[in-house]
Amino acid sequence: MAAEETAQGPVTMLSTPIRLDYNFTAGVAQSKSLRGYAEGRFIGQRCPVCKKVYVPSRGSCPKDAVATTEEVVLPNTATVTTFCVVNVPFAGQSIEIPYITASILLDGADITFMGLIQGIAPEDVEMGLRVEAVWVPKEELGPTLASVKYFQPTGEPNREVSTFAEHL
Amino acid sequence: MADPTEIYTSPHVLEYPYARSTGPIIGAFLTALRDGKIVGVKGSKGRVIVPPTEYDPDTAEETSGIVDVGPGGVIETWAWVDTPRFDAPLDTPFAWALIRLDGADTAMLHVVAAPTSDVVVTGTRVTAEFRPAAERVGSMHDLRCFVLEGK
Numbered sequence: 001m002a003a004e005e006t007a008q009g010p011v012t013m014l015s016t017p018i019r020l021d022y023n024f025t026a027g028v029a030q031s032k033s034l035r036g037y038a039e040g041r042f043i044g045q046r047c048p049v050c051k052k053v054y055v056p057s058r059g060s061c062p063k064d065a066v067a068t069t070e071e072v073v074l075p076n077t078a079t080v081t082t083f084c085v086v087n088v089p090f091a092g093q094s095i096e097i098p099y100i101t102a103s104i105l106l107d108g109a110d111i112t113f114m115g116l117i118q119g120i121a122p123e124d125v126e127m128g129l130r131v132e133a134v135w136v137p138k139e140e141l142g143p144t145l146a147s148v149k150y151f152q153p154t155g156e157p158n159r160e161v162s163t164f165a166e167h168l
Numbered sequence: 169m170a171d172p173t174e175i176y177t178s179p180h181v182l183e184y185p186y187a188r189s190t191g192p193i194i195g196a197f198l199t200a201l202r203d204g205k206i207v208g209v210k211g212s213k214g215r216v217i218v219p220p221t222e223y224d225p226d227t228a229e230e231t232s233g234i235v236d237v238g239p240g241g242v243i244e245t246w247a248w249v250d251t252p253r254f255d256a257p258l259d260t261p262f263a264w265a266l267i268r269l270d271g272a273d274t275a276m277l278h279v280v281a282a283p284t285s286d287v288v289v290t291g292t293r294v295t296a297e298f299r300p301a302a303e304r305v306g307s308m309h310d311l312r313c314f315v316l317e318g319k
């Protein structure tokens with residue numbers, strides 16, 4: 001043991017992890033969207049002024065600074081606005097690379113959220129790809145976006161970029 | 169069906185696994201801790217700085233010369249922790265203290281283990297208690313705590 005100790009060189013590196021343990025409270029509006037995931041559906045909110053639909057709901061319109069109270073149930077179908085092919089491994093990665101993460105614009109929604117794309121080769125994904133949500137089995141649904149397993153192509157023709165350019 | 173008025177909360181953990189290079193001076197300090205010793209560095213006018221820094225904080229001059237200090241020292245100021253948090257260095261009540269080690273001209277923040285708060289007073293002599301050699305890795309935690317001298 002002592003021999004091993006003296007064989008150790010000088011210390012040159014130091015591990016200094018920074019860690020925050022905290023509780024996140026979703027609030028009224030986001031809880032509605034989270035409850036929707038537990039029921040296997042997307043719930044957003046419409047702004048009474050500009051009529052834009054936000055999903056997940058945040059409770060207010062950032063443009064008009066008014067409360068959004070009207071609930072909107074959105075379909076499973078969506079358009080990929082932009083996407084990224086992930087080729088780089090990183091700590092904590094849970095999906096085999098390469099995989100595609102995309103900005104998902106649900107039909108009827110005005111903002112996108114991030115979603116995983118499966119069922120298509122990375123080289124075949126294009127902006128405007130039509131996709132639909134695949135939910136986990138009913139007994140596994142919970143108040144989390146992880147209730148959506150992934151989005152897969154519907155087989156419909158791609159949308160022209162000009163038709164969703166305002167959502168890019 | 170879920171309660172339609174429930175507000176969800178959930179525990180979150182955010183962690184960045186940083187690794188830092190120590191540089192020659194902090195490296196010497198951590199190497200000494202791994203060896204069960206405490207060292208400082210000579211700053212301007214021979215002032216001994218502990219923990220050591222690469223530059224004298226008063227004059228900005230480069231420091232030079234690693235020197236042994238401690239393991240005994242004196243409590244300068246302290247704060248008693250009656251209810252240790254889950255991530256505290258000790259799971260029983262303890263003091264965070266600025267300790268001026270013998271041979272040092274500055275004080276170092278560390279943990280003082282004491283049975284009760286009334287025995288921790290400014291001027292109290294304490295001494296370093298290291299972890300067993302096999303557990304030391306070159307970290308501030310190699311120095312488990314300070315204990316009251318002669319107790």
Ligand SMILES: [Zn+2]
Pocket residue numbers: 047048049050051052061062063064065
């Ligand atoms: Zn609006």
